Amino acid sequence: MAGYVIQRCLQAVVVMFVMSVIVFVGVYAIGNPMEVLIPLDAPQDVRELIIARFGLDRPLWEQYLVFIGNVAQGDFGRSFVYATPVLDLILSRLPATLELTLAAVFGATFIGVPLGIWAGYRPDAVSSKTIMGLSILGFSVPTFWVGLILILTFAVSLGWLPAGGRGPTVTVFGIEWSFLTPEGLSHLLLPAVNLSLFKLAMMIRLARAGTREVLLTDTIKFARAAGLSEGTIVMRHVLKLIAVPIVTVFGLELGSTLAFAVVTETIFSWPGLGKLIIDSITSLDRPVMVAYLILVALLFVTINLVIDLTYAALDPRISRGAAS
Amino acid sequence: MNAPLLEVEGLRTHFFTRAGVVKAVDGVSFALAPGEILGLVGESGSGKSVTGFSLLGLIDPPGRIVDGSVRLEGEELVGMPTRALRRLRGRRIAMVFQDPMMTLNPVLSIGTQMSLAIRAHDAVSDKAARERSAAVLARVGIPDARARLDAFPHEFSGGMRQRVAIAIAMAHSPAVIVADEPTTALDVSIQAQILFEMRELARESGTALVWISHDLATVSSLAERILVMYAGRIVEEGATATVLRDPRHPYTRGLLDSLPATAEPGRPLNQIPGTTPSLLALPPGCPFAPRCAHASGSCREDPPRRAAAGRAYRCHHPLERVA
Ligand SMILES: Nc1ncnc2c1ncn2[C@@H]1O[C@H](COP(=O)(O)OP(=O)(O)OP(=O)(O)O)[C@@H](O)[C@H]1O
Ligand code: SF4
Ligand SMILES: [Mg+2]
Numbered sequence A: 001m002a003g004y005v006i007q008r009c010l011q012a013v014v015v016m017f018v019m020s021v022i023v024f025v026g027v028y029a030i031g032n033p034m035e036v037l038i039p040l041d042a043p044q045d046v047r048e049l050i051i052a053r054f055g056l057d058r059p060l061w062e063q064y065l066v067f068i069g070n071v072a073q074g075d076f077g078r079s080f081v082y083a084t085p086v087l088d089l090i091l092s093r094l095p096a097t098l099e100l101t102l103a104a105v106f107g108a109t110f111i112g113v114p115l116g117i118w119a120g121y122r123p124d125a126v127s128s129k130t131i132m133g134l135s136i137l138g139f140s141v142p143t144f145w146v147g148l149i150l151i152l153t154f155a156v157s158l159g160w161l162p163a164g165g166r167g168p169t170v171t172v173f174g175i176e177w178s179f180l181t182p183e184g185l186s187h188l189l190l191p192a193v194n195l196s197l198f199k200l201a202m203m204i205r206l207a208r209a210g211t212r213e214v215l216l217t218d219t220i221k222f223a224r225a226a227g228l229s230e231g232t233i234v235m236r237h238v239l240k241l242i243a244v245p246i247v248t249v250f251g252l253e254l255g256s257t258l259a260f261a262v263v264t265e266t267i268f269s270w271p272g273l274g275k276l277i278i279d280s281i282t283s284l285d286r287p288v289m290v291a292y293l294i295l296v297a298l299l300f301v302t303i304n305l306v307i308d309l310t311y312a313a314l315d316p317r318i319s320r321g322a323a324s
Numbered sequence B: 001m002n003a004p005l006l007e008v009e010g011l012r013t014h015f016f017t018r019a020g021v022v023k024a025v026d027g028v029s030f031a032l033a034p035g036e037i038l039g040l041v042g043e044s045g046s047g048k049s050v051t052g053f054s055l056l057g058l059i060d061p062p063g064r065i066v067d068g069s070v071r072l073e074g075e076e077l078v079g080m081p082t083r084a085l086r087r088l089r090g091r092r093i094a095m096v097f098q099d100p101m102m103t104l105n106p107v108l109s110i111g112t113q114m115s116l117a118i119r120a121h122d123a124v125s126d127k128a129a130r131e132r133s134a135a136v137l138a139r140v141g142i143p144d145a146r147a148r149l150d151a152f153p154h155e156f157s158g159g160m161r162q163r164v165a166i167a168i169a170m171a172h173s174p175a176v177i178v179a180d181e182p183t184t185a186l187d188v189s190i191q192a193q194i195l196f197e198m199r200e201l202a203r204e205s206g207t208a209l210v211w212i213s214h215d216l217a218t219v220s221s222l223a224e225r226i227l228v229m230y231a232g233r234i235v236e237e238g239a240t241a242t243v244l245r246d247p248r249h250p251y252t253r254g255l256l257d258s259l260p261a262t263a264e265p266g267r268p269l270n271q272i273p274g275t276t277p278s279l280l281a282l283p284p285g286c287p288f289a290p291r292c293a294h295a296s297g298s299c300r301e302d303p304p305r306r307a308a309a310g311r312a313y314r315c316h317h318p319l320e321r322v323a
Helices: A002-030 A033-037 A044-053 A060-072 A086-121 A126-140 A143-157 A182-215 A218-225 A230-241 A243-260 A262-267 A273-282 A286-314 A316-323 B048-055 B082-088 B110-119 B126-139 B146-150 B158-170 B188-205 B216-220 B240-245 B250-257
Strands: A170-172 A175-177 B006-017 B020-032 B037-041 B063-072 B093-096 B176-180 B208-213 B225-230 B233-239 B306-308 B311-313
Touching: A002 A060, A002 A286, A033 A044, A086 A126, A086 A175, A086 A182, A086 A230, A086 A243, A086 A262, A086 A273, A086 A286, A126 A182, A143 A182, A143 A262, A182 A218, A182 A230, A182 A243, A182 A262, A218 A230, A218 B093, A218 B158, A230 A243, A230 B110, A243 A273, A243 A286, A262 A273, A273 A286, B006 B048, B020 B048, B020 B063, B020 B233, B037 B048, B037 B216, B048 B063, B048 B093, B048 B176, B048 B208, B093 B158, B110 B126, B110 B146, B110 B158, B126 B146, B126 B158, B158 B188, B188 B208, B208 B216, B216 B225, B216 B240, B225 B240, B225 B250, B233 B240, B233 B250
Parallel strands: B037 B208, B037 B225, B093 B176, B176 B208
Antiparallel strands: A170 A175, B006 B020, B006 B063, B225 B233, B233 B311, B306 B311
């Protein structure tokens, strides 16, 4: 097991290195921020002074090395636009996105998996067909449209829930959270539902497909032949057998939603990372983009690592197979 | 013979597939005495496994027991509510499957799977279930059983896995175990060992066995009586020695002639010509007719079951007794 962990960690380091190069080159190619930042009528010598101050006159590889050197010391640079350290900027937006993402992904999983198992267990029941019909809807209707409908229905027409914003927050461990007050929770509800519908549909289909497949195996037939109750079979056998794909999707969804909840955050004016990255792209705020994308890459690498280690815990064949 | 433990009468299990109705079991009747070992032989696809699963009510859709009766210790199992049936499975009637690689759950430890089987019927503590698991595993010949409770199936060889499956089937000392080719997937060297062990275990605990196999040689070394199955029906039955010495049904004769032991050395084995017919839309009459050297016009009619002196067969032109 230890060998397996070390091997996976080394892989992660290599991936991070490659990603940082790609991000750096990619963002460089998007456009020159100086075109946006420096007034067009600025005199040439001022222009060159500014460019030199940001180190943009040096060759790309040198810029990269300087950047990596700074990152190694925990410095991701300063935003061109806000003039504050990029890391502070990102960390200040993270809690909002984090609680939205966790609410959406956990909600989708804890509701979707039981519904999917049921639909796989009783494929011909009316309830199962209804569940599957709704999951197709969840897949095919665009997020922004559902978001608008949710706002129109629950905020505008019925007036039950706020239309946007984060509402009042409570500070715990120096971080602001919405979900700790009823008011904040009511602000969280609509965007979380909006964000979770697609994931809910995916979890339902994943759990259903897994359950149907597993139920046909000799393992389940043998468990039935031993007289296990259907409840025990589902809770002890089926759940564990379908866990691997569900954990994978759970992890990847967690990552991609943290990184790219852009549409929902925009519709609900949720002050999270998604809004930050959109703003930084329009203003070509290069340090924010680079730091953001590298942190996202780090997030995915970490999540993949955790998923792999979870597999090893869920399926004893994986870790021991890899170790031998 | 003692009062029958298990009585099967006119059992019909059909699969309602898109292509049509597959009559996998079509009118099977037999009885099993306490402690008896009964062999069920036939080629692949003749309906042996479906018969076995039907006994435990383990037929999944699109299959269904459409007719007949299965009585275990006087209780009718066909049509019994699922809950009541579940309380009998594993406790009074258990089953061991063909492929031990597929039957155990790869992601649960051996101890957990044993405990689940024990606690399915007995409300005992986790600890007590583990104790009992270790004891049963030791009984089926797993060395160092207690230490191996935390092992996972992939750490066991095929033979060891099948022993675990047998232990699960034996956990409640059932009256009947249906053994569906439990040695077919194993190395030849292990086959005989498991065969022997299972017979001993059954003898010790007074458990009756329905031993399913496509291999007449295996069954004849084990079973006191055999049923020969063809295309979903029992075509011949009787005491093993009698049937082997003096088969009345041409199909049984064919099975016997195709055994390596009966063939002359150096000559190809006498395989029965043709293959098992599709059980989908079987034409009327004797299903063996297309492969039978003795077939005649009357074989277009279903042969009736003829029984006498503890044996029975279904053939219009039974083979003559060899003197
Ligand atoms: N789920 C199913 N759907 C449709 N047909 C089925 C199904 N299960 C079994 N059958 C059919 O029932 C027939 C009998 O199958 P069964 O598995 O009982 O054969 P068997 O005698 O056990 O053969 P083998 O020696 O290969 O195990 C076969 O023709 C098979 O195609
Ligand atoms: S009934 Fe006819 S076809 Fe069938 S086994 Fe007997 S002789 Fe052959
Ligand atoms: Mg079979």
